[in-house]
Amino acid sequence: MKETTGLIEKISLPNATHQHLELSVDPSLQSLKAGQFVMARASEQWEPYLRVPWVPVDLRAGRLIIERPVEETYRVGQSVSLIGECGQQVRFRKGVRNVLFIAYNTAPTPLLMPIRLLLRNKVSTTLVLLGKATDYGTTHLPPEVEVIHGDMDLNWPNQVMTVGWADQVFVCVDQDDEQYRFAQIYERMGERRNEIPKNYLFGLFQSGMACGFGVCDACAVRVSGEVQLACMHGCAFDLTLVKLGIAPGEG
Numbered sequence: 001m002k003e004t005t006g007l008i009e010k011i012s013l014p015n016a017t018h019q020h021l022e023l024s025v026d027p028s029l030q031s032l033k034a035g036q037f038v039m040a041r042a043s044e045q046w047e048p049y050l051r052v053p054w055v056p057v058d059l060r061a062g063r064l065i066i067e068r069p070v071e072e073t074y075r076v077g078q079s080v081s082l083i084g085e086c087g088q089q090v091r092f093r094k095g096v097r098n099v100l101f102i103a104y105n106t107a108p109t110p111l112l113m114p115i116r117l118l119l120r121n122k123v124s125t126t127l128v129l130l131g132k133a134t135d136y137g138t139t140h141l142p143p144e145v146e147v148i149h150g151d152m153d154l155n156w157p158n159q160v161m162t163v164g165w166a167d168q169v170f171v172c173v174d175q176d177d178e179q180y181r182f183a184q185i186y187e188r189m190g191e192r193r194n195e196i197p198k199n200y201l202f203g204l205f206q207s208g209m210a211c212g213f214g215v216c217d218a219c220a221v222r223v224s225g226e227v228q229l230a231c232m233h234g235c236a237f238d239l240t241l242v243k244l245g246i247a248p249g250e251g
């Protein structure tokens with residue numbers, strides 16, 4: 001892991017809420033895996049602690065495609081300080097055929113690169129958008145992705161079928177209270193299945209990241225009774241192993 005500089009080569013608008021920054025980057029970042037990310041500081045001032053995780057949504061010809069809210073201001077030619085690669089590759093089960101992705105109250109940004117990887121391998125993918133995630137326009141996504149809109153109460157059409165059909169599920173949630181929202185999803189999945197097996201339901205933990213390389217402990221998650229760092233060992237963790245904010249069933 002090292003600090004390098006990326007250059008914004010192009011900016012486009014995939015939908016009404018987000019922009020895509022096409023970034024030329026150091027060769028060390030050109031083979032980022034689905035699930036990995038960089039810690040970015042786009043400010044041109046010296047602000048050593050103000051980095052945020054940037055999760056690529058795609059890699060094109062060695063360039064990272066980064067998705068950011070339209071409210072943030074960037075310009076073509078702007079340089080960005082990057083630290084990476086951070087985190088681990090998302091691991092799919094061998095022989096996986098159907099994968100369910102859920103974005104709850106947040107944009108599905110961290111799910112998009114894993115979705116593209118699966119599509120390239122002819123794996124069927126469904127993306128469920130819940131609550132505020134339904135504001136995210138999806139016309140730019142590959143047509144093979146089945147997109148389903150649900151509500152704030154974690155309901156969506158054909159829920160029993162989509163949950164039963166999925167070999168694995170990956171979830172991202174609003175960072176306002178990440179552990180509580182993961183617990184809500186865990187509880188709902190438990191209502192729709194007899195049991196939640198290991199290596200089935202994963203949460204992508206993103207909140208609180210400040211350094212990206214294991215120094216600040218801000219991204220600590222308790223997994224199997226021990227503390228793990230989302231920036232080093234995540235950001236995807238098996239939710240059956242995570243001690244969440246409330247125990248499933250407590251509502």
Ligand code: FES
Binds near residue numbers: 210213230
């Ligand atoms: S972000 Fe600092 S230890 Fe993970």
